[in-house]
Amino acid sequence: MTTCYINGKYKPLSQSTVSITDRGYQFSDGVYEVIAVFKNEFVDFKLHLNRLFVSLKKMDIKINLNENQIESITKKIKKINQLEMGIVYIQITRGDQNPREHKYSNNLKPNIVIYSIFKNFEYLNKLAQKGVKTSLYPDVRWQRSDIKSISLLGNVLAANHAKKNKSHEAVLFDKRNMITEGNSSSIWIIKKNKCITHPLNFRILKGCTRHKLISILKKNKFKFEEKKFSIKSLLNADEAFMTSATNFIMPIIKVDKHTISNGKPGLNTLKFRSLFINAI
Numbered sequence: 001m002t003t004c005y006i007n008g009k010y011k012p013l014s015q016s017t018v019s020i021t022d023r024g025y026q027f028s029d030g031v032y033e034v035i036a037v038f039k040n041e042f043v044d045f046k047l048h049l050n051r052l053f054v055s056l057k058k059m060d061i062k063i064n065l066n067e068n069q070i071e072s073i074t075k076k077i078k079k080i081n082q083l084e085m086g087i088v089y090i091q092i093t094r095g096d097q098n099p100r101e102h103k104y105s106n107n108l109k110p111n112i113v114i115y116s117i118f119k120n121f122e123y124l125n126k127l128a129q130k131g132v133k134t135s136l137y138p139d140v141r142w143q144r145s146d147i148k149s150i151s152l153l154g155n156v157l158a159a160n161h162a163k164k165n166k167s168h169e170a171v172l173f174d175k176r177n178m179i180t181e182g183n184s185s186s187i188w189i190i191k192k193n194k195c196i197t198h199p200l201n202f203r204i205l206k207g208c209t210r211h212k213l214i215s216i217l218k219k220n221k222f223k224f225e226e227k228k229f230s231i232k233s234l235l236n237a238d239e240a241f242m243t244s245a246t247n248f249i250m251p252i253i254k255v256d257k258h259t260i261s262n263g264k265p266g267l268n269t270l271k272f273r274s275l276f277i278n279a280i
């Protein structure tokens, strides 16, 4: 039985409910975070907490808990659920509003939910030795992908397109055929020993794994650049990979029918993956 924190109480997940007047349910008016737990430790905890509060601010959602309080509830959930590997999921919506109205009232009480999900990261380690297939999909999301909002329809469509094509992830491209990010990851290429990923702006999420990898690249004096790259550059890359809290660093060996380089996980990518795992 999984225990869930919901608005000040700890309850079995199956009994943790919100009203259908919740603005998250009605308008997807809320934000979330996914924090990995690996070898019994949180991965990049502070980065995720920090981004949660940035998302809340951007959405003008005010909660009566501070970062330290969210941190201790999150730690308590991990402890109660004895989670040694997996993720802790945090979701905060603007709260219940009845009658339904697009314009939000200022005195709503946000619904705060925190629970954990077991996830087998050891399996992902094996997958990383083989690399994954991805599928291209147009980036049909709204224009504020920098906010980690629960408004994920564009991502859901993309992910299910990937699933139909037996791909691990969808790689999103914009109207100019430039890669933005994955359906739930940051996308990278390596060309001539330089790592390239989309610059931070409204079009992509500021990935915590992305952030951590950049510091690893700097430390190891590996060249990198934040700049847009095209579908063509992805297909012609020496190496390609994705980063996220749930995949860490995952080599991409195929994009639809196209094979990247020699079809094997890139050596730099695998090196970055082990540097990342050592660092967490």
Ligand code: PDD
Binding pocket: 034, 155, 181, 182, 183, 184, 185, 186, 204, 205, 206, 207, 208, 209, 210, 243, 244, 245, 246
């Ligand atoms: N997604 N871009 C998008 C659209 C994402 O949803 C995610 C993460 C990332 C990578 O961010 P990070 O490195 O902080 O995990 C980039 C999580 C895993 C999810 O929604 O399940």
